[in-house]
Amino acid sequence: MNMNFDVIVIGAGPAGYIAAIRASQYGLSVACIDEWRNRDGSNSFGGTCLNAGCIPSKALLESSELFHRASHEFLDHGININTPIIDIDVMQERKNNIVKQLTGGISGLLKANKIETLVGHGKFLGSNQVEYTDLKGSSSILQGKNIVLAAGSSPIELKSIPFDSDRVVDSWGALDFTEVPEKLAVIGAGVIGLELGSVWNRLGSNVEIFEALPDFLNLADRDIAKEAKNQFTKQGLKIHLDTKVTAVKSNTSALCLTYLKDDNETEKEFDRVIVAVGRKPHIDNLFSIDSGITLDESGRINVDDKCQTSIPRVYAIGDCVRGPMLAHKGSEEGVMVAELIAGDIAEVNYDIIPSVIYTSPEIAWTGKNEMELEEASVDYKIGLFPFAASGRAKVMNQSSGMVKIISSKENDQILGVHIIGPMAGELIGEVVLAMEFEASTEDLQRTIHAHPSLSEAIHEAALAADNRALNFPNKK
Numbered sequence: 001m002n003m004n005f006d007v008i009v010i011g012a013g014p015a016g017y018i019a020a021i022r023a024s025q026y027g028l029s030v031a032c033i034d035e036w037r038n039r040d041g042s043n044s045f046g047g048t049c050l051n052a053g054c055i056p057s058k059a060l061l062e063s064s065e066l067f068h069r070a071s072h073e074f075l076d077h078g079i080n081i082n083t084p085i086i087d088i089d090v091m092q093e094r095k096n097n098i099v100k101q102l103t104g105g106i107s108g109l110l111k112a113n114k115i116e117t118l119v120g121h122g123k124f125l126g127s128n129q130v131e132y133t134d135l136k137g138s139s140s141i142l143q144g145k146n147i148v149l150a151a152g153s154s155p156i157e158l159k160s161i162p163f164d165s166d167r168v169v170d171s172w173g174a175l176d177f178t179e180v181p182e183k184l185a186v187i188g189a190g191v192i193g194l195e196l197g198s199v200w201n202r203l204g205s206n207v208e209i210f211e212a213l214p215d216f217l218n219l220a221d222r223d224i225a226k227e228a229k230n231q232f233t234k235q236g237l238k239i240h241l242d243t244k245v246t247a248v249k250s251n252t253s254a255l256c257l258t259y260l261k262d263d264n265e266t267e268k269e270f271d272r273v274i275v276a277v278g279r280k281p282h283i284d285n286l287f288s289i290d291s292g293i294t295l296d297e298s299g300r301i302n303v304d305d306k307c308q309t310s311i312p313r314v315y316a317i318g319d320c321v322r323g324p325m326l327a328h329k330g331s332e333e334g335v336m337v338a339e340l341i342a343g344d345i346a347e348v349n350y351d352i353i354p355s356v357i358y359t360s361p362e363i364a365w366t367g368k369n370e371m372e373l374e375e376a377s378v379d380y381k382i383g384l385f386p387f388a389a390s391g392r393a394k395v396m397n398q399s400s401g402m403v404k405i406i407s408s409k410e411n412d413q414i415l416g417v418h419i420i421g422p423m424a425g426e427l428i429g430e431v432v433l434a435m436e437f438e439a440s441t442e443d444l445q446r447t448i449h450a451h452p453s454l455s456e457a458i459h460e461a462a463l464a465a466d467n468r469a470l471n472f473p474n475k476k
């Protein structure tokens with residue numbers, strides 16, 4: 001085996017494998033080490049995102065959404081299929097096959113790019129050395145002119161409520177339920193709690209979500225969060241805010257959950273509990289203590305805006321460094337560091353990373369929200385357009401929600417866009433591109449949008465920012 005590489009990447013999630021491929025496109029010699037273990041003991045590339053995150057969760061969101069629509073909306077179209085039945089085994093098998101195909105695809109891509117793929121553990125020792133330990137436990141020392149740490153993240157476990165890998169589970173466990181729990185508790189009303197809570201709610205669980213903070217979805221714009229809470233509540237998700245789960249005790253038939261709200265303690269029984277209270281950097285044994293790597297106050301690897309660690313030519317990217325824990329953020333950092341290593345100019349525009357929550361309706365945003373602009377004392381104007389006035393949303397039976405565009409009062413530049421509604425995750429792409437080009441709402445106003453399309457809602461919201469909406473009354 002070759003022991004010397006231009007670039008050694010530790011971690012083959014969406015941050016690491018993309019960094020490896022981009023580096024190899026420059027003709028650099030690259031090794032990529034990954035230790036991911038599936039439940040059946042097999043290894044696969046793709047990290048959390050492909051194996052236990054983005055992809056399997058979206059597969060289940062799609063299946064459960066179709067089941068929900070078949071159960072509740074088909075009759076509106078005159079389609080009578082009697083009462084649909086969900087076969088959980090088939091649903092899970094479909095999800096597992098998608099994961100297998102995509103992770104197999106990553107291995108194929110790495111090989112096609114002539115990247116040395118090494119299954120096992122990587123540890124940065126300092127200077128330019130990486131210790132690689134294979135699955136049999138035998139170690140070797142590799143030399144890398146450049147090293148990229150892309151070790152990702154893992155779920156936070158609450159000390160008082162440990163995972164039991166069966167009934168009290170993390171997000172990975174919640175993706176693998178083999179039956180629909182009758183009563184499901186979710187601790188944490190963040191992205192995972194809402195997405196996986198929605199999956200099992202649509203399939204028939206009674207879902208209660210317990211959130212410690214008093215505000216719902218506090219990262220989102222307040223108007224969007226308010227609408228989201230209304231919609232989710234209508235769908236049957238019971239959301240307890242400002243509530244602390246203090247214990248989960250298990251007996252043979254149920255899990256007894258104790259929660260505290262307004263100093264009142266309540267006990268309630270559930271069949272399953274999902275703990276989704278955030279993720280922490282996965283840095284166990286990733287570098288030796290004397291390697292020179294430092295951590296920031298949140299325990300993530302310290303990097304500058306170019307993802308350079310405290311050691312020259314050693315980079316860290318993705319979930320193990322500051323910023324949102326999102327696959328596309330990690331991938332763009334992977335591209336950036338590979339380009340920097342190759343001597344190119346590169347940067348990531350951290351101001352407009354899109355966030356998407358794949359609930360129904362979907363929620364998507366990029367740029368600043370009203371609260372952030374107020375705190376920064378920026379003068380802004382708002383354009384709002386409800387999907388209730390969109391012909392395309394109406395015919396899709398998905399007309400709840402809105403597009404909200406915020407732009408500068410001074411020069412009309414778009415500062416933030418917040419969407420709750422059908423295909424929000426797709427719609428946000430247009431405005432990310434517009435913002436990348438520092439567009440104004442006038443640029444969007446003068447751009448022709450197809451009719452009838454959901455994107456017309458973006459056009460109309462841009463028009464509304466100047467009181468020129470055509471298909472909705474403007475503010476007086």
Ligand code: FAD
Binds near residue numbers: 034047120317
């Ligand atoms: P990871 O994907 O975690 O990959 C890190 C890899 O490094 C792993 O394979 C790990 O085994 C390996 N590794 C770690 N340490 C070592 C070591 N020392 N030696 C060898 N290998 C090592 N994000 C989105 O953008 N969109 C979504 O829809 C989305 N949905 C999600 C749903 C769920 C349920 C979860 C849990 C997450 C979701 N995320 C989503 C977040 C997304 O998965 C992460 O942001 C993304 O995977 C981070 O990529 P990464 O490459 O930094 O790390």
Ligand code: NAD
Binds near residue numbers: 188245357
């Ligand atoms: P999160 O940070 O989105 O939400 C965690 C929630 O749990 C927060 O609202 C927090 O206030 C709450 N919380 C924390 N401790 C608590 C406690 N003891 N009791 C009750 N509530 C508590 O984290 P997550 O949902 O676990 O997701 C982890 C990461 O994965 C996120 O950063 C997210 O970006 C990423 N992710 C992204 C997507 C997507 O892009 N669609 C989907 C899933 C996950």
